[in-house]
Amino acid sequence: MAQPDILVRNVTAVTVDPERRVIERAWLAVTGDRISGIGTEHDAEPSDAREVVDGTGMVAMPGLIDAHSHAGHGLVRNAGAGLDTWFQACEEIYARGSTVAFWRAEARMTQLERLRGGITTGMTLLGGGADIYRTDDPAFGDAHSGATAESGLRTFMAVGPGRPPFPRSYRQSSGTGQAQDVTVTFERQLEVSESLIDSWNDLLGRGTGVCLVMPVYYANDVAEPAARKRVIEMGEAVMELRRRKGVLFTQDGHRDGSIALARDLGVLGEFALLGHSVDLTEEDFAALKETGASIIHNPSAIMSVYGRCPVPELIEAGITVCLGSDAAAPDRGYDMFRHMAQCMHYHRRHFRDPAYLPPGKTIEMATIDAARALGLESELGSLEIGKKADIILIDMRKPHLYPPVMPVTRLAHFANAADVDTVIVNGKILMRGRKTDHLDADDILADAAEQAALAFERTGLTHLLEEPQDFWRNARQPL
Structure with missing residues (x-):
């Protein structure tokens, strides 16, 4: 040797x-x-x-692998008295209240949290929450990926178009307070995504991978022939760029037949990682077996409260399932050990059987199975x-x-x-010894606090930072 x-x-x-x-x-x-x-x-x-x-x-x-999370959420996660107001905050801040400095500060803080929790590789959507991806200008993705490179960790940044109708309005704000509203087309978001792929897609070297994302569509979204035609055209454009650049593809929020629909729309394959995936149908299972797409289970996420991802059944069907934090958000962070424990208890309670998802399998979901889903089983995960x-x-x-x-x-x-x-x-x-000498933690946290405060001020949402009194004494928070 x-x-x-x-x-x-x-x-x-x-x-x-x-x-x-x-x-x-x-x-x-x-x-x-x-x-x-x-x-x-x-x-x-x-x-x-x-x-x-x-x-x-x-x-x-x-090193642990977190297969699903959201850039931006780290500076918004404590906002709002309820889920609806939190999603509103995400939409307002991501589209109209965030600057390049906001995205850089959030990425620096997120990478520090990940590093201290043993996450060495992650997949992060550049926005989300309400399908707002900050792909109106490459500067936002540049800021995120630059912070990733400085941290020394590996992150796939998922970029792509938001949800129709197009064009969408984004506010581009400078650090001096000047702002202008711009209209952004579907084509522009793809152009920016391609530019970011060309600039940053080097996960194994620089640590800055890039993949593509597009919204999940449900049956009612494509019920009308014209709407279905438009969604198919958008999917074809995203898939053409994916094939040309050889990158991965991810989606956030599958449930109840949407995986089968995604197959029919032509956007599934071994290159695809599908987030949440609750209340799946027999046709969804068939689509996964047919295409080789992988599932990202986020057991601590709100969507896992609304529905259940059938993880043991998927594993027994031979489908790759990996673990994601869906962080940061109103009730969860990047502690993958917490998500492992939540995963085990979640499914054991469902089956009323503590034999489900033994500890070793759950660790696999955050290591080798995640590496397999990312197409990197020969490089990472063990x-x-x-x-x-x-x-x-x-x-x-x-x-x-x-x-x-x-x-x-x-x-x-x-x-x-x-x-x-x-x-x-x-x-x-x-x-080493929980010391990260190459990162100035005090500066990172101070910058994060400042940029979060500025974003809420720009959007007039500072009232969402006040904890309501009905958090106390009630068994259920009043609506």
């Missing part, structure tokens, strides 16, 4: 490799951006590593020689993680984001 750059030693390695090995007293060698060696206590450690990380009492596992060195260390020397047995169970049921001690991405140590 060539001289390693990093040697991680004295760890319990939860590899998620094809044999699903859990190796006690293991060591891992990193050379460049790759894992170059994995050994047991019976194998001689490299003696000449340039840097040694002592992982005594820690578990090493692949600790294997030759794969990218995306490794996190979990400090298990804590009362809520003791006694020191059954590490897989402890990770899935009891760990949380604050237990992540060390994060290595692309062979670089980004966090």
Whole structure:
């Protein structure tokens, strides 16, 4: 073995490799951006590593993958007294109240939260909530991807057209307070999306992947022949760009027959990751098997309150299911350990059977299964020689993680984001002892607070930042 750059030693390695090995007293060698060696206590450690990380009492596992989240939400997540007002805030701020500085500040804060929680790869829609994607100008996506590159993490930024009718109105505000309203066509949003792909699509290298998104359509949206024709034409244009650029495609909010409709509209394939996907029909299952599309389960999301994603049934049908945070939003953040636990309890309660979704399978959904859905199973999602060195260390020397047995169970049921001690991405140590020296956390948080306040002021929505009194004493918040 060539001289390693990093040697991680004295760890319990939860590899998620094809044999699903859990190796006690293991060591891992990193050379460049790759894992170059994995050994047991019976194998001689490299003696000449340039840097040694002592992982005594820690578990090493692949970096977590969050397959569904929203840029922008981090600065809006605390707003509103209810879901309707929160969606209104998203729509107003994303389309009319946000600046380039807003999107940069939100991305910096999100990446800091992800890093501290062990998320090394994510997929993030550039907006959303109400299908408002900030693709009227490349500057907004540039700001987001630039912050991703600075963080050292990997993020697929999903960009594309919003929901008809077109053209849509966007307000472009400068940092000096000047603003102008512009009308944005479907074609313009595709042009901006292509520009962002050309500028930033390098997930394995720079960490800044780009994929395409378009709204989910339901049967009533295409009931009229003219409406169906227009949606098909838009789908064809998005798919033509996807094929030409060789990128992934994602959608947010499938339910009750919409997956089968998406197949009929021509926008599904192995390149597609479909978010939420609740209350699926037999035809939806058939469409998934036919096309090879993957499902993103967001167990902590509001949509998982309104309906149920049939995860065990999908897995047993041979369909790839991965895990997403749907963060940030009114009631959830980027703690993927929390979402793992929520996932297990969610489906066990449904079946009234605690045997569903055992801990190992749930960890797979946030690692190797997510890598498979992203088409990166050969590069990410497990600790294997030759794969990218995306490794996190979990400090298990804590009362809520003791006694020191059954590490897989402890990770899935009891760990949380604050237990992540060390994060290595692309062979670089980004966090050690929970210190992120390359990021100025105080500056990131101050900037986030300032940009959020300015966005709410611009849109006249500061009243949504006041918590209502009916949060108290009531079993259900009055409407």
